[in-house]
Amino acid sequence: DVKVTQSSRYLVKRTGEKVFLECVQDMDHENMFWYRQDPGLGLRLIYFSYDVKMKEKGDIPEGYSVSREKKERFSLILESASTNQTSMYLCASRPHAQPQHFGDGTRLSIL
Amino acid sequence: GENVEQHPSTLSVQEGDSAVIKCTYSDSASNYFPWYKQELGKRPQLIIDIRSNVGEKKDQRIAVTLNKTAKHFSLHITETQPEDSAVYFCAASSTGGGNKLTFGTGTQLKVEL
Numbered sequence: 001d002v003k004v005t006q007s008s009r010y011l012v013k014r015t016g017e018k019v020f021l022e023c024v025q026d027m028d029h030e031n032m033f034w035y036r037q038d039p040g041l042g043l044r045l046i047y048f049s050y051d052v053k054m055k056e057k058g059d060i061p062e063g064y065s066v067s068r069e070k071k072e073r074f075s076l077i078l079e080s081a082s083t084n085q086t087s088m089y090l091c092a093s094r095p096h097a098q099p100q101h102f103g104d105g106t107r108l109s110i111l
Numbered sequence: 112g113e114n115v116e117q118h119p120s121t122l123s124v125q126e127g128d129s130a131v132i133k134c135t136y137s138d139s140a141s142n143y144f145p146w147y148k149q150e151l152g153k154r155p156q157l158i159i160d161i162r163s164n165v166g167e168k169k170d171q172r173i174a175v176t177l178n179k180t181a182k183h184f185s186l187h188i189t190e191t192q193p194e195d196s197a198v199y200f201c202a203a204s205s206t207g208g209g210n211k212l213t214f215g216t217g218t219q220l221k222v223e224l
Contacts, residue, residue: 031211033211033212035214040216042117042200042217043214043217044214045212048210048211056211094210096210097143099160100157102155103154104153105154
């Protein structure tokens, strides 16, 4: 069974802090994704990666960066957290041309 | 890029009735269309998917239909049960799009007793 693990279920940070959200998958998937989920807006893609050290901007990359140093790990970085980045963050992974699997999500609050 | 529109945003049905959720997409190159169910406080989970070489796919009470000409696809749930209550998301992707899925904005389905 595919397992996508996000390091925290709930996280509270302060405005201006640098925030790291970690995601690990155990199925050797090439593709990994970070989304944010907000009521009425669905799942919006922030960044994705199709290989180690490769990254592509999604639909809403502003204020975020990512790192993929190892195939199994994909990190989302908020360089200087702001209150409008309070949201649910979902990581996902997917092998080529196969279904996508999500982690449990991290509910991030920026105070 | 791809744009996926999903309707309705909320849907309330009586237990035992059918529910239909519709999505349209903009990129004619899209060839993979999954549907996800997200229960409250849980991760989205794949319930059914269809590829562009197929017009319809069924799995027990769930079916998905695809009309490539009109660029729309639909989720059909028959004999609805209370446990079908959740948010449902449609999505579309193409192999040329970096394997990324573009999601609709979701449908909150409520099955009433």
